Amino acid sequence: xxxxxxxxxxxxxxxxxxxxxxxxxxxxxxxxxxxxxxxxxxxxxxxxxxxxxxxxxxxxxxxxxxxxxxxxxxxxxxxxxxxxxxxxxxxxxxxxxxxxxxxxxxxxxxxxxxxxxxxxxxxxxxxxxxxxxxxxxxxxxxxxxxxxxxxxxxxxxxxxxxxxxxxxxxxxxxxxxxxxxxxxxxxxxxxxxxxxxxxxxxxxxxxxxxxxxxxxxxxxxxxxxxxxxxxxxxxxxxxxxxxxxxxxxxxxxxxxxxxxxxxxxxxxxxxxxxxxxxxxxxxxxxxxxxxxxxxxxxxxxxxxxxxxxxxxxxxxxxxxxxxxxxxxxxxxxxxxxxxxxxxxxxxxxxxxxxxxxxxxx
Ligand SMILES: Nc1ncnc2c1ncn2[C@@H]1O[C@H](COP(=O)(O)OP(=O)(O)OP(=O)(O)O)[C@@H](O)[C@H]1O
Ligand SMILES: [Mg+2]
Numbered sequence: 001x002x003x004x005x006x007x008x009x010x011x012x013x014x015x016x017x018x019x020x021x022x023x024x025x026x027x028x029x030x031x032x033x034x035x036x037x038x039x040x041x042x043x044x045x046x047x048x049x050x051x052x053x054x055x056x057x058x059x060x061x062x063x064x065x066x067x068x069x070x071x072x073x074x075x076x077x078x079x080x081x082x083x084x085x086x087x088x089x090x091x092x093x094x095x096x097x098x099x100x101x102x103x104x105x106x107x108x109x110x111x112x113x114x115x116x117x118x119x120x121x122x123x124x125x126x127x128x129x130x131x132x133x134x135x136x137x138x139x140x141x142x143x144x145x146x147x148x149x150x151x152x153x154x155x156x157x158x159x160x161x162x163x164x165x166x167x168x169x170x171x172x173x174x175x176x177x178x179x180x181x182x183x184x185x186x187x188x189x190x191x192x193x194x195x196x197x198x199x200x201x202x203x204x205x206x207x208x209x210x211x212x213x214x215x216x217x218x219x220x221x222x223x224x225x226x227x228x229x230x231x232x233x234x235x236x237x238x239x240x241x242x243x244x245x246x247x248x249x250x251x252x253x254x255x256x257x258x259x260x261x262x263x264x265x266x267x268x269x270x271x272x273x274x275x276x277x278x279x280x281x282x283x284x285x286x287x288x289x290x291x292x293x294x295x296x297x298x299x300x301x302x303x304x305x306x307x308x309x310x311x312x313x314x315x316x317x318x319x320x321x322x323x324x325x326x327x328x329x330x331x332x333x334x335x336x337x338x339x340x341x342x343x344x345x346x347x348x349x350x351x352x353x354x355x356x357x358x359x360x361x
Contacts (some may be wrong), residue, residue, distance in 0.1 A: 034061040036188055036220045037082065041091035044077050051077045053244035054091065059188075059237075064214050064221040066235035068228070068333065074244040075224035076116055079190050082222070083113050096187045109137070112181030116192040116224075118173060122166040126157055126176050129165060130183055137184040151179040154216070155209050171202035175209065182213060189213070191223040195230060207233055228329040238329070240336050247336040256327045259335050260285040260297025263327045264304065267293045269318040277311055288335055295334060297327070 037059035044052040052074040059065040067075050080086040082095055084104045093100045096110035120129055127148055134144040152158040155175035165173065174194065181189050194210065195203040207230065213219050225231050231238050232252055239249040248255065268274055275289050278296060283304060286297035298304045301324035312319050325331075 035059065036061040037065075037093070037095050037222060039078075039082075039091065039093040042078070042081060042088050042093050043090045044074075044081060044086060045089045050244050052081070052088075055241070055244075055246045056091075057239055057246060057249055059220060059222055061187075061220055062214075062218060063236040064210070064223065064234050066231040066238045067222070067224040067241055068226075068231045068238050068329075069224070069241035070226065070337070070339075072243075073241045075241060076192055078241070079113075079192050079222070079224060082107075083111055083190055084108060109184070110187045112184065112186035112189040112219075114174075114177045114181045114189070114191045114194060116196065118177070120165050120173060120177060120180075123164065125162050125164055126152070126168070126179075127161040129176060130180055133180050134183050139184060147183055147185075151182045154182070154213060155179045156205075169202075171198055171205065174198060174202075174206060178206070178209060178213075182217065182219065185217075186219060188220045188222060191221060193224055193226065195225075195227065203227075203230070210234060228333065232329045240333060242337045248332075252329065255329070255332045258286075259295075259327050259332060261299045261326075262297070262301030262304075262324055263331045264296040264298060264301050264308065264322065264324045265293055266296070266308065266322040267320045268312060269320070270315075273315055274312060274317050277315055278308070281307075281311075283307075286335065288338070290334070290338060293321075295331060297335075301325075 035058040037057075039058070040056050041054050042052060042056070043050065043054050055074075055078065067078065069075050077086065081088050082093055082100060084100050084107050087101065095107045098106040098110065100107055121132070124132065130148045130151065131144055134147065139147065148161070149158065152161050155178055157172065157175055157179065160168065160172060165176065168176065178189075178191070178194065181191070191210070195206050198206070210221060210223070211234065214221050221234075223230075223234070235252060237249060237251050238255060240247045250258070271289050271292075271294055275287055275294060278284050278287050278294075283298055284296055285299070286295075288295050296304075296308075305322060305324060308322070309319060
């Protein structure tokens with residue numbers, strides 16, 4: 001096998017610096033071997049309350065990774081530890097190969113952050129906001145000028161760059177925040193609830209920008225969201241977090257497949273009895289009891305409905321409602337957490353300004 005015969009579109013070259021030499025590895029595209037974020041038993045307690053509970057996971061270079069969870073799950077707290085704004089109570093993490101406690105400045109130089117809470121100076125223009133940020137990161141005048149044009153282009157705000165931010169719409173402000181997060185060429189961009197409170201059209205547009213920067217700039221994206229459709233559309237892999245614990249991590253496709261090709265949802269007069277009976281059936285892949293209904297993962301759902309009616313009848317159980325559908329991320333979330341994320345309140349945060357300038361050496 002020679003390198004010349006390889007299809008260049010299918011392979012990437014990864015360069016590793018070592019003490020002795022430079023090693024080049026050829027690996028299939030998409031099969032990124034480098035973990036850009038790694039956590040090991042990361043934990044944060046506030047006065048005895050455990051907000052993040054012993055989480056260990058990794059994010060691969062180049063992927064869009066989603067942290068999905070309800071209000072108070074621990075998403076922002078995890079991000080704050082990874083971006084060095086909060087010290088963990090125990091455990092460790094590395095971002096871009098730098099330890100979040102031992103190499104804070106290096107971590108900060110390698111990341112961009114868009115906070116859940118708005119943090120723009122509304123009395124400055126869009127361009128001035130970006131310029132201020134770039135100066136804090138020590139970018140030269142020429143690089144600043146070029147980069148401001150590039151990132152504004154990426155989020156379609158070049159025609160608004162001289163407008164005061166106080167006159168921007170909510171969606172424009174979010175786009176400017178994303179552009180600002182990208183100013184200093186970060187390896188990893190953290191987006192905390194990037195589309196919270198925006199209308200569906202603006203959310204769509206922001207999704208496209210996120211995809212574009214992931215592809216065009218090769219930026220690894222770590223995002224948190226409440227929104228299933230957002231996670232489904234954007235993320236290569238998803239971690240579901242609830243009450244500080246990661247319940248499952250996998251690709252969206254695997255997560256959906258893991259609960260069956262079809263999901264049957266039903267209510268009946270005796271949930272406990274029906275669950276016990278259904279668990280004995282070999283064609284039932286997964287069955288989960290919720291407060292007032294069951295979800296059952298099966299193959300070819302339509303064919304299983306008459307069987308379920310038969311079983312229920314033989315047990316004197318009355319089925320009051322039944323439906324079948326393809327599993328969505330909502331079903332996955334419901335399966336792993338026992339409740340629907342739609343039941344959770346989606347709070348719009350109050351303004352809180354956090355500073356994340358790299359400290360001078
Ligand atoms: N500084 C703090 N002091 C005390 N408790 C905190 C602090 N920060 C967060 N918490 C608590 O930790 C838990 C996790 O909060 P966190 O902000 O990480 O949740 P989240 O998943 O980001 O929620 P949301 O979706 O509402 O943004 C919550 O119960 C919250 O009240
Ligand atoms: Mg949050």
